Amino acid sequence: MHTHRSFAYGACLAVSLSIFVAAGLKPAHSAESKENGSGSPIPTTSTTPAPELDKAKKAAATIQVSPKTQALVKRGIACSKENDFHHAIAAFNQAIRLDPLCFEAWFNRGWAYRQMGDFEHAISDYTSALKLQPRKAQVYLNRGWCHNRLNHDNEAMKDFDKAIEIDQAYINAYRNRGSLKLKVGDYQGAVDDFNQILTLDPNSKTEIGKYLQANAISDPNARAILESAGAKKALAKVSETLSGTNIRFSETELARMNNKAARAIKEGQFERAIEILQGLTKQNPNYKFAKQNLATAFNNQGLKLAKEKPEQSARLFRHALFFAPGEETARANLSAMIETMGKDPKSQSVREAIGDELAAKGDAKGAYVEYQEALKLGDKPELQAKLSKLS
16 A cells, blocks of 8 residues: 655655564563563553552551452463553552552553553553652663653653662663663763673673664764774773674564664654664665665655655665665656656666766666666666676
């Protein structure tokens, strides 16, 4: 299915709506937040408010959770492990109605909401859980993770700071805080946190190297800091990690990065998706999901620029075709853009000339696409020779 948009100059361009999410990923069952996560938004439902906690802390220390409440919590956890979060939340709702001071019910319902993508309700439940047990570093970490997903950077940082204050050996908290520092541009602070992880767990060298490479891909400023010669001293053990480790991403890690880009495409952040996916396809040129998503991102970004910047738009459509030669939406859009520039896209000589011009400018991908399109209009040995030179 394609959505069409007509512009004043008469070209009818199509948005590519196919976004490929790598199969096989399920929400993690661990209640600790890793650096990535996923979930689909759901309609919000009412939650029981937290008890008044001037007395709740004392009461929580002595309250005996009823066997029925315990059974409901266990049922909710079992449902969560099966990704049946609606029934899990229903069980936790009953547990909270029976025993409003049951920490496990609040905490685990927060986890279920988090996994469903309802981060606001998750934050509310984690806050209620912390009022009952305020020294739980894991809850601060999870609440901070949800704040981070909502771009509440200050709140997230405070929660990660608190988790580390409570447990100064909490590797996951350093990982999440380091990630957030990368996001907000505190690159030295991020390096410090990742160095701390390496101090706590020297065996995490490869993991940190993978994480930094995966996340620096989408931020040119971070990438420049992490890879520059002047950063070697500041990077300390982290620079050694990046330069001395032969990093290979697992299928799960590839899928996580691809799905991060897929979310960006769904949100209309095509340039961000392109940055992520270009780095991913550079490291893993045969990863088909990333290549198809990159084609989609190039096509849709080209569409955004079509009216004001036709040359740049055409370039993006060509790049879409380079990564996904069967992408007919991008092919039709490229033909439409060539027509708007007063040229005939069905003329072999025109397509060859465009290819020659692009090759002279150093745009090998664009030239490759144009020569391939020209060959579809008729076999020509000279075109084959030009393609061979680009290989």
